[in-house]
Amino acid sequence: MKEFVLIVGGVYGALAVIFGAFGAHGLKKILNAEQLKSFETGVKYQMYHALLLILVGVIFPFSGFSQNLMGWFLILGVFFFSFSIYGLVISAARGRKMAFLGPVTPLGGLLLVMGWILFTVNISAIAENIRF
Template identity: 70%
Template structure:
């Protein structure tokens, strides 16, 4: 699981850079100001959580079920949250908004919140046993 966290952290981080550049340059003329802000939010959250994936991959052994759940919540949460925002923005900009993606974004956000709660619990437990 540690390796998976590091791999997804690296992939999500690299993609955040690519998508950020793509949004800032290629999509700037196609997107409205609101769409551009939403797209940027997806990129920011993806990068923040890519870094958290890397930190958790280094810090935790992933032997406890709470650590494993935290990892899967991070991996799936980033995908559902950020990638649904990208899909909504792109489909809307091209006049064919994929409405099914709308409810997926908050589900991804909920998984990210759960991951942060589990991260905090695991970090406190880790600190108490140092």
């Protein structure tokens, strides 16, 4: 799981850079200001959590259920949150909004919050052993 979390963190980070550039340059002409801001929110949250995934991949051994669950919550949370925003924004800009993605975004946000809670629980358990 540790290697998977690190790989996903790297992939999410690379995609955040690509999507950020795409939003700033390629979508600027077809999105209104509100849509562009929503797209940028998806990119920011994706990058923040890509960095968190890399951090937890370095710090945690992923030897217990709680740490594995934290990894899955963060991975799936980013996917549901950011990618549903991308789908909603781009589909709305093309005049065919995929409304079924609307409930997916808050589900992703909930998973991210749960991932952060598990991060806090797990980091407090090993804090005395971390040396930077």
